[in-house]
Amino acid sequence: MVWTANDLQGWKDFPKGLKVLLLDGDINSVAETKAKLEAMDYNVSSFSNESAALSAFLNRPEDFHIAVVEVSTSSSQGGFKFLENAKDLPTVTTSNNQCLSTMMKCIALGAVEFLNKPLSEDKLKNIWQHVVHKAFNAGESVLPGSLKPVKESLESMLQCQTENGQHENKISVELDNVSRLSDNDHNHSAGSDKYPAPSTPQLKQGERLLNDGDYQEHTNGSTEKESGEHDGESMSVDTSCENLNTENITQLRKPEKTLIKREDGFADGCKGESAVSLNPRNRKFLSKTGGNTTTPNKAGVPRDSCEIKANRKKMKVDWTPELHKKFVQAVEQLGVDQAIPSRILELMKVDGLTRHNVASHLQKYRMQKRQIVPRGEWANHRDPIQRSYDAQRPIMSYPPFHSNQTHYPAHVYPMWRQPVIQTAGVQVWGPPGYPLCQPFPGVHADAWGCPVLPPPQASCFPYTQDMVGLQNGKAVDYRFGMPQNSFEHHPAEEVVDKIVKEAMSKPWLPLPLGLKPPSADSVLAELSKQGISNIPL
DNA sequence: TGCCAAATAT
DNA sequence: GATATTTGGC
Numbered sequence: 001m002v003w004t005a006n007d008l009q010g011w012k013d014f015p016k017g018l019k020v021l022l023l024d025g026d027i028n029s030v031a032e033t034k035a036k037l038e039a040m041d042y043n044v045s046s047f048s049n050e051s052a053a054l055s056a057f058l059n060r061p062e063d064f065h066i067a068v069v070e071v072s073t074s075s076s077q078g079g080f081k082f083l084e085n086a087k088d089l090p091t092v093t094t095s096n097n098q099c100l101s102t103m104m105k106c107i108a109l110g111a112v113e114f115l116n117k118p119l120s121e122d123k124l125k126n127i128w129q130h131v132v133h134k135a136f137n138a139g140e141s142v143l144p145g146s147l148k149p150v151k152e153s154l155e156s157m158l159q160c161q162t163e164n165g166q167h168e169n170k171i172s173v174e175l176d177n178v179s180r181l182s183d184n185d186h187n188h189s190a191g192s193d194k195y196p197a198p199s200t201p202q203l204k205q206g207e208r209l210l211n212d213g214d215y216q217e218h219t220n221g222s223t224e225k226e227s228g229e230h231d232g233e234s235m236s237v238d239t240s241c242e243n244l245n246t247e248n249i250t251q252l253r254k255p256e257k258t259l260i261k262r263e264d265g266f267a268d269g270c271k272g273e274s275a276v277s278l279n280p281r282n283r284k285f286l287s288k289t290g291g292n293t294t295t296p297n298k299a300g301v302p303r304d305s306c307e308i309k310a311n312r313k314k315m316k317v318d319w320t321p322e323l324h325k326k327f328v329q330a331v332e333q334l335g336v337d338q339a340i341p342s343r344i345l346e347l348m349k350v351d352g353l354t355r356h357n358v359a360s361h362l363q364k365y366r367m368q369k370r371q372i373v374p375r376g377e378w379a380n381h382r383d384p385i386q387r388s389y390d391a392q393r394p395i396m397s398y399p400p401f402h403s404n405q406t407h408y409p410a411h412v413y414p415m416w417r418q419p420v421i422q423t424a425g426v427q428v429w430g431p432p433g434y435p436l437c438q439p440f441p442g443v444h445a446d447a448w449g450c451p452v453l454p455p456p457q458a459s460c461f462p463y464t465q466d467m468v469g470l471q472n473g474k475a476v477d478y479r480f481g482m483p484q485n486s487f488e489h490h491p492a493e494e495v496v497d498k499i500v501k502e503a504m505s506k507p508w509l510p511l512p513l514g515l516k517p518p519s520a521d522s523v524l525a526e527l528s529k530q531g532i533s534n535i536p537l
Numbered sequence: 538t539g540c541c542a543a544a545t546a547t
Numbered sequence: 548g549a550t551a552t553t554t555g556g557c
Contacts, residue, residue, distance in 0.1 A: 316546080316552065340539065359539070360552060366540095 015128030016041035019063055021089070023053040023082060024070040033068065033119050040125050054082045057089060065131045067091040068124070070117070071106055083109040090130040094119055317357045326350060327361055 020042045024030035027048050034046045045064070047053035057064055067086060071079035071093045083091055083106065092113040093106035103114045112130040115123050319327070330347035331339040341359035348358070 319551085342538070355538080356553075360554090363540070363542095364551075 013041070015131065017043055018128050018131060019043045019065045020045070020127070021053060021057060021064040021067040021069075022046040023050060023067065023079060024048060024094070025050075025072060025079075026070070029070070029117070033124070036119065036121050036124055037068075040121070050079060050082050054085055057082075057086050061089065064089055066127055066134075068119075068127065069093050069111075071095045071097075071102065073097060073102055080105070080109060083111060090134040092127050092130065317353060317361075319361055323350065323353075324361075327358070327365070331362070331365065 020037055022030060022034055022037065022044050024033060024046070025048055030046050030048055034044045037044045045056065047056065053067075053069075057067070067082070067089050069079045069082050069091050071083070072095060079093065083093065087110045090112045091110065092115060093111040094115045094117050095102055095106075096117045098116050106114050112133070113127070317323075326348045327344065330344040333347055334340075334343050339362065341355045341362055344362065345353060345355050345358045
């Protein structure tokens with residue numbers, strides 16, 4: 001089925017139009033709350049009388065998606081009756097009474113949330129999440145009729161996005177399993193769905209869905225900056241009402257697109273999975289937590305000791321092409337000297353990503369860029385396997401692409417090893433618009449976004465592996481000694497001399513590409529020539 | 538806070 | 548065993 005923008009139009013405004021049953025014994029309070037809800041474009045039916053509210057719901061349950069009910073232990077109409085008799089309707093309870101027993105009673109009776117009065121806009125605006133939660137987690141038999149269309153529409157929308165391949169630059173939420181989870185719930189008992197969604201309203205609009213990484217930093221006393229900004233490039237899921245659209249619920253059926261996942265399991269059976277995850281390995285966590293994928297806590301604040309433990313370790317960032325692309329863009333934007341983790345992190349604007357994550361990736365990135373490989377690997381020319389491996393080693397790349405460039409300078413950048421044999425279908429994730437293979441047919445791209453030459457051409461370029469930054473720790477740019485127009489040219493002689501000289505003066509550094517270490521025989525011969533015949537092992 | 542290397546996970 | 552990523556020390 002082909003979906004059009006019009007098909008999704010109805011949902012772009014979600015949760016506007018959500019039908020809310022509001023019950024509050026206080027006439028002033030009910031009016032105030034109603035006004036706030038209506039300001040959010042919710043469709044509110046308000047009641048001050050519990051019996052009236054209940055009968056309204058029982059008569060036309062399809063008229064309501066969610067209820068906001070005030071409970072009171074002092075009044076005869078405490079709201080509990082409604083709660084008990086409208087179990088299928090996700091019900092948010094509110095009260096001036098914050099005592100634990102009242103809250104527990106509400107939850108025990110099936111309330112999805114307990115909100116202290118007064119009800120601010122902040123508290124109210126996210127109640128829609130309970131509707132989604134209910135729609136996806138209630139067994140079919142207990143799914144309120146009013147929510148079935150919600151569920152079906154959401155499912156269709158999510159499916160549509162997957163088919164359209166709209167899954168770039170967004171941290172994913174797996175709702176793929178949610179439907180299945182609802183089946184599980186159904187198997188357990190009809191009442192299992194009455195367990196409340198965890199602390200939904202603590203997730204404020206615009207706040208990120210994935211925060212365990214930050215929490216990790218926070219617990220370490222780090223001042224890790226939390227990226228609260230959300231621009232068009234943000235890679236986190238924005239759960240705000242305004243943005244619950246195709247951009248934000250992407251990849252929902254793309255387990256392989258996991259960006260960040262937590263992989264803890266606990267001996268005590270407590271599984272923490274507040275983070276979004278698409279990794280099949282983590283699905284069990286979703287099951288354990290009732291499959292609530294839409295309601296993590298604010299800023300990853302742990303809800304309990306289990307979650308603290310869950311956050312302490314093993315949050316793993318999967319550096320997908322998109323994420324890496326952002327990383328590379330940030331690095332290039334900052335420049336070699338300024339590319340430090342904190343700044344990269346700022347530029348990337350990826351929620352959930354920590355400075356540690358970036359630092360780690362930067363470390364790898366730099367190592368790759370400097371072509372750091374064990375010397376033995378280089379020297380092992382007698383190993384045919386190694387030889388063939390080295391033969392695939394990319395030699396150079398184009399300089400970082402800048403979109404404002406209209407031509408491509410012939411600066412030759414260092415390149416690092418290709419992980420696999422290149423094929424025509426190799427995935428390339430350079431910056432958008434990078435003219436990868438256009439100017440030079442046959443040029444490939446490696447996993448780090450740099451196009452590379454195939455081995456035959458490569459063998460005739462004895463350039464240093466890092467043309468910038470090898471001289472006495474200072475940035476020295478050799479690139480202008482490089483051929484300017486064609487790969488057929490050889491580098492300037494003085495450049496080669498410079499590279500060789502440097503390699504000899506700093507034997508601890510990895511050899512520049514193109515420079516081969518001397519063979520053991522030649523070394524022995526040279527030593528012998530210098531009167532050294534015994535080599536201590 | 539950044540960098541590096543060891544440890545750990547996949 | 549290779550590679551990717553986290554963790555911990557400096």
